[in-house]
Amino acid sequence: MNELVEAAAPPGANGGVPSDQGTHATLTAMDYGDPRESGDDIVLAAVDLRKRYGDVQALDGFCLTVAAGEVVGLVGHNGAGKTTFLEMVASLIRPDSGRITIDGADPMQSRGLVGICPQHIALYPSATVREHLQLFGGVNGLRRRALRREIDELAVGLRLTEIMARRVGVLSGGQQRRTQAAVALIHRPRLMLLDEPTAGADPETRQAVLDVVKGRAAEGGSVIYTTHYLPELTELQATIAVARRGRVIARGTGAKLLEQLPGQVRVRFGNDEVRMSAMDTTGALVTLLSSATAAVTEIEIRKPSLDDLYRSLAVSDDR
Numbered sequence: 001m002n003e004l005v006e007a008a009a010p011p012g013a014n015g016g017v018p019s020d021q022g023t024h025a026t027l028t029a030m031d032y033g034d035p036r037e038s039g040d041d042i043v044l045a046a047v048d049l050r051k052r053y054g055d056v057q058a059l060d061g062f063c064l065t066v067a068a069g070e071v072v073g074l075v076g077h078n079g080a081g082k083t084t085f086l087e088m089v090a091s092l093i094r095p096d097s098g099r100i101t102i103d104g105a106d107p108m109q110s111r112g113l114v115g116i117c118p119q120h121i122a123l124y125p126s127a128t129v130r131e132h133l134q135l136f137g138g139v140n141g142l143r144r145r146a147l148r149r150e151i152d153e154l155a156v157g158l159r160l161t162e163i164m165a166r167r168v169g170v171l172s173g174g175q176q177r178r179t180q181a182a183v184a185l186i187h188r189p190r191l192m193l194l195d196e197p198t199a200g201a202d203p204e205t206r207q208a209v210l211d212v213v214k215g216r217a218a219e220g221g222s223v224i225y226t227t228h229y230l231p232e233l234t235e236l237q238a239t240i241a242v243a244r245r246g247r248v249i250a251r252g253t254g255a256k257l258l259e260q261l262p263g264q265v266r267v268r269f270g271n272d273e274v275r276m277s278a279m280d281t282t283g284a285l286v287t288l289l290s291s292a293t294a295a296v297t298e299i300e301i302r303k304p305s306l307d308d309l310y311r312s313l314a315v316s317d318d319r
């Protein structure tokens, strides 16, 4: 019979999965903007944002700073406040209190610097893809040659070439996603707000969106990218902001955040398998090996992943 034992971390090994309290305790308020180097060009500064809807405190002291050329992966459970925050940055809703500046100015004055790809498709069903890009590019000040150049580039990058003349209402879900992303990017915004731009997308669509976003960041654009699919953030080389209950509770590079999480050690001997979570995986392995009662047949040491980070915050945000 296979026995699976969840072992406690050895005393003194600084082990165990950190509680949410632990995450809070190890990060200070200054960490919200931390990944930037001093002297970085700050594009977005959001300080202590609050927003209440009836009984729901959608944002509850939300702070985030984004530097030029930075891709921030904004993650968190359903209801954490991610969309509310992005809509606020795009001036679609107003905070009850708190302050947002984009390039040092009020968001209402900086609307042209921002492009938002909303979580839910918001396009005109009877207009074609090309008409969307012409409309949104034109509204944002692009004229003839520049508009044509941007449309051509996005059509190739987001695989829209074949569907440019089709009405959006008849497009598939993935095709609409790509169109929505193109609308957000057409005027080459300095700050891109992409709210689950690949939700429900097939791998090709996902890759097209990621490639275009990486390209824009490489040119110095700033991106806030929400997703529930964390490998995307690794590919985007994003810094991470974890939102929970209306505020950012962890902020930093993936490597920095993962330093605070334990790794996993698994040892199989005979018919038994023992697993241990520990910060010091070497110490844990020594402990497990010394307690083995039969020949060891398998050893696995696994570093923490972004999925583990997400799971360590595994309390629903549905309020």
Ligand SMILES: Nc1ncnc2c1ncn2[C@@H]1O[C@H](COP(=O)(O)OP(=O)(O)OP(=O)(O)O)[C@@H](O)[C@H]1O
Pocket: 053, 056, 057, 058, 076, 077, 078, 079, 080, 081, 082, 083, 084, 085, 119, 318, 319
């Ligand atoms: N217009 C609104 N009226 C009432 N409640 C709202 C409104 N907008 C957002 N909320 C509530 O605010 C909270 C935060 O919602 P928000 O959409 O920002 O979450 P989210 O982090 O984007 O979640 P998801 O991952 O599901 O997209 C939720 O409890 C939501 O029900």
Ligand SMILES: [Mg+2]
Pocket: 082, 083, 084, 119, 195
């Ligand atoms: Mg959302």
